[in-house]
Amino acid sequence: MSIDALPRISEQSPGVTVSRRSPIKVIPALVRDPLRALPPEIYREPLVYSRVAGRERILLSDPALIHEALVRNADALSKGEDVRRALGPALGQGLLTADGAHWRWQRQSVAPAFRHEKLVGLLPAMIAAAERTRDRWLSAEPGAAVRIGHEMMRTTFDIIVDTMMSGPGGIDVAQVEKGITDYLKPTGWIFALSLLSAPEWLPYPGRSRARSAALYLRSEITRMIAERRASHDEREDLVSLLLAASDPETGRTMTDGEIADNLLTFMTAGHETTALGLAWTLLLLARHSQHEEKVVAEIKEVTGGGPVRPEHIAKLAYTRQVFSEAMRLYPPAPIITRTAVRSFPLQGFTVPAGAVIVVPIHAVHHHAALWEDPERFDPGRFSTEQVKGRHRYAYMPFGAGPRVCIGSAFATMEAVAILAVLLQSVRLHSQAGSMPAPLMRVTLRPRQDPELLVERR
Numbered sequence: 001m002s003i004d005a006l007p008r009i010s011e012q013s014p015g016v017t018v019s020r021r022s023p024i025k026v027i028p029a030l031v032r033d034p035l036r037a038l039p040p041e042i043y044r045e046p047l048v049y050s051r052v053a054g055r056e057r058i059l060l061s062d063p064a065l066i067h068e069a070l071v072r073n074a075d076a077l078s079k080g081e082d083v084r085r086a087l088g089p090a091l092g093q094g095l096l097t098a099d100g101a102h103w104r105w106q107r108q109s110v111a112p113a114f115r116h117e118k119l120v121g122l123l124p125a126m127i128a129a130a131e132r133t134r135d136r137w138l139s140a141e142p143g144a145a146v147r148i149g150h151e152m153m154r155t156t157f158d159i160i161v162d163t164m165m166s167g168p169g170g171i172d173v174a175q176v177e178k179g180i181t182d183y184l185k186p187t188g189w190i191f192a193l194s195l196l197s198a199p200e201w202l203p204y205p206g207r208s209r210a211r212s213a214a215l216y217l218r219s220e221i222t223r224m225i226a227e228r229r230a231s232h233d234e235r236e237d238l239v240s241l242l243l244a245a246s247d248p249e250t251g252r253t254m255t256d257g258e259i260a261d262n263l264l265t266f267m268t269a270g271h272e273t274t275a276l277g278l279a280w281t282l283l284l285l286a287r288h289s290q291h292e293e294k295v296v297a298e299i300k301e302v303t304g305g306g307p308v309r310p311e312h313i314a315k316l317a318y319t320r321q322v323f324s325e326a327m328r329l330y331p332p333a334p335i336i337t338r339t340a341v342r343s344f345p346l347q348g349f350t351v352p353a354g355a356v357i358v359v360p361i362h363a364v365h366h367h368a369a370l371w372e373d374p375e376r377f378d379p380g381r382f383s384t385e386q387v388k389g390r391h392r393y394a395y396m397p398f399g400a401g402p403r404v405c406i407g408s409a410f411a412t413m414e415a416v417a418i419l420a421v422l423l424q425s426v427r428l429h430s431q432a433g434s435m436p437a438p439l440m441r442v443t444l445r446p447r448q449d450p451e452l453l454v455e456r457r
Contacts, residue, residue: 009049009058009349016349017045019059023196026052030192035334035362035440042363047347053196056355058346061364063393065347069357070393070401073344080339080356085200086190086442090183090214094261095406096269106262107406109245109254113164113238114406119413122163123310126414129158130308130421137426137454145451148282148428152275152418153177159414160271164238165263171220179213180268184441186210221260221267229256238266266407272443273332274411277397278418279446281326284377285423286430286452291379292423295319296457299424308420316416319423321382323415327397329377334362334444336399361396362444370394428452 011018019039029037039059042048046062060066070077078099091097095106112118133155137146157173186206193202228239242259246252254262285292295318299308302315338357343350351357366374371381371394380386398405405411429452436446 003343003345003350006345006348006350008352009346009355011049011051013049013349017041017048019048019050021050021052023053027192027195030195031188033440034188034191035438035444038335038358038360038363042360043366044368046369055195055197056352057358058351058355059358059360059363061360061367061370063364063370063391066359066364066393066396066400068346069344069351070338070359070403073346074402076340076342076344077338077357078341080337082191082194082337082356085194086187089211090217090268091265092218092257092261094258094265096265097261105247105249106254106258108248109242110238110262110406113241114410116409119410120310122410123313123413123417125162126159126417127308127310127421129155129162130418132158133418134422134425137422138456140454143453143455145453147449148452149275149279149446149449150177152278152282153271155418156271156275156278156414157267160267164266164270165224166235166237166239171224176217176220176267179217180272182206182213183210183217183268184443187442188440217264217268218260221263222256225256225259225263239263270407270411273405274414276330276332276443276445277323277327277411278415280330281323281415281419282422282428282452283430283435283446283450284326284329285322286428287435288377291322291377292427295322295419296423299420303420303424308417308424312420313413313417316420318379319419320412320416321379323412323419324382324395324397325377325379328365328371328381328395329375330438330444331361331365331397332443333397333399334438334440335360359396359400361399364394364396423457425457427455427457429455
């Protein structure tokens, strides 16, 4: 059957769950926390149709439908207006925000930096950064508390600048962390105003601070690129790879602005998501001693009680399962959206051009039809046997389809290395009675940066 013969998906489509929440409820929820603006039906149903402020949104939580939309019909989808308005001022047209041919040639240009053999070569730097964090904790007063989100941001940022840029090059790490937080804080307003098709010049709380943060981040990176280009430095890192990259079809190379777009993407999206995954993991382990003990026992068995070395990381299977389960419960990127640039078929219907496809990863990861007792922390879900029996798109902390995060293997390897080094020497305790509430600011953060007490193991 041709696509023209398929009925258009709408509020009247048989078998489609419709969310009828009014803009009066959706818009304030978007401003406060976009995760709370999701129709509650999407945590129970496979597909939910929603129309808010005249814009059609099709929400998918069924893995087969996600595959059909994001993989089979990938060429019918673009990143869309929400992503451009929220991230474009900081990240420009880098890998996370670009579309079409511009995205493809950038992806080809950076792919060599993420080959397995290249990543394995980065493990010593990852372990060294984790050791600096461990030593900083152990040198503090006994029973000292650490802000775990901040500490993981600092550790993963150290790794990003060491491995991707061969050192910070004068970049102020603390100022970058503050800049990222300031930039992301008002994004709920951006999503709400985008949904209402409001003009981009319209002021909103936090707009000036966010713009200042974006200007600071971009100016620092652009300065570093100009210095590297002028020095003809021959270090082998992502900066040199981007400086040398050329489009295989046209032969054109990247401008300093395009290189800055991609470095900012890896600096912000790359280190932020891994840091949050680690923070949630350590918060969960501090409340689940039985799983922490299994991790520590595995580290001891693999290392023989000696220092963590690069060859140990691939053998830490249970540690990797713990990190995976933490990202199921608290996916760093909890919602992804695409906009249909042309109509395409989906489950016997036609998705019209202009409709927004929403994949609420948080809902997929907490869906009762996909996970037994979905709110329970159970790293056993990621044993080899259980993973084989599950649809590939039931779990997607790094996205899905051709746009899946290019740094997923880097992030996982980095997280396991950091966990191994820290948990080998340190025990973390929580004084809070429950896990902190999550808050979506593009990424999924604890609502407040919680403190954990540090004890030498």
